[in-house]
Amino acid sequence: MEVPGVRSVTIGRVLSATLLAVVLTVLAAGCGSDSSDELNGITRVPPAKTENVALPDESPESKGKTVALKGEDGGLMLVYFGYTSCPDVCPTSMADLRLALADLDPEQRERVQVSMVTVDPKRDSGKVLNGYLGHFFNQGEYHSLRTEQPGKLARAEKAFGASHELGKPDAEGEYDVSHTAQIYAVDDRGVVQVEWPFQTDPELISQDLKNLLENNSNPDA
Template sequence: MKKRFIVLGIVFLVIGFGIGQIIKAQMKSNSMEQDIEAEEEITSLSPAGSGSEDVATIIKAPESSQQTSMPGVSIGGAFTLVDQHGKTVTDKDFAGNYMLLFFGYTYCPDVCPTELQKMSRVMELLGEDKAAKIQPVFISVDPERDDPQTVKDYVGNFHDRLIGLTGSQEQIDAVKKAYKVYSSKVEMEGMDADNYMMNHSSFMYLMSPDGANVALYPAKDTAEQVAEDIKGKIKL
């Protein structure tokens, strides 16, 4: 009888341990799902937890071109950069016109060319009159490799009015800070130091003639959606 109770005790212990592991696994799974949902709900325009209040800003990503306001977040500001012709350019050079702006880098294999092609399509869809009020702009987040000539060669593949801007690391850091842009270098294992990638935020910014942010368009928005939204926002 005593032996029987010992056996039953061992059985219940094993069953209890198994149930505990199942519950633990389920809790971990639920936690992972919540983390994924949280990551999908917010998009970092600058690195969270970086230790700098100046750049650590997390805002919700607009779900579509119909949800573009960012209450409480100041986006935009003064900058001094260099265009693809080697000329010094400041934010004041764009005063009086809307600016459709994208931050990326010329060595970008996918998102940047896709978004700049979309920007070109948006300009076409806007029609001549409204497109004339908008200046498309590309700003490099990789000044180490993107000198003016490299930027010139790159922007020549897209809209014929696209202006490409680069600058010193200090200048790029300043404009990234003003526009709440996140970017970081990713070293490629087994490659030389010059063959690196850049992680970066991928919003298209619509800025007003006085330099205020009008809208942010996430990469998932189509050219048609962006163009339609811009038509309702710009004033001729």
């Protein structure tokens, strides 16, 4: 759906960025080994770390409270950088993630949080972001992360190796929005255990989640 004032990056550009990430990861893997070799997604060597990254959460439960970008004890946080006006890549990624999470049992599902960080806070108010995520997940299952401070957003992206760019507005005020389209799985130590490129099969994501949860510490321990 075309949204006035916004044009999304093309899928081709997203796939080009994803291919680069895969190539870099393969090269890094040749220099060492990792216990997550059996995972379907991309594992970096060394892994990205986000333990010192936090952003305001606009979800109804948090109401602006700052949330660390890492899983709760024994759990995982799935982090995605995107924007609600995205016509293709973002809704596809969220729909795939919803399917992957539906394959978890109730105990596993309770240990997984979903966090979307908007890269277009000018248009994505907290209300807009909550409404968008509410189409894919139940209330209480997601964090709507939003900051109007470019420096905070840039630091969060840097920790994950992500990026975005807002194009120059044209005469009608429309502009391109390009962004990294990975989904990142962060454990309770703030370590990115795996990331999934755009259009990864939801079944493969689900397999990775089950694997990580099984090998992570017991949330009640």
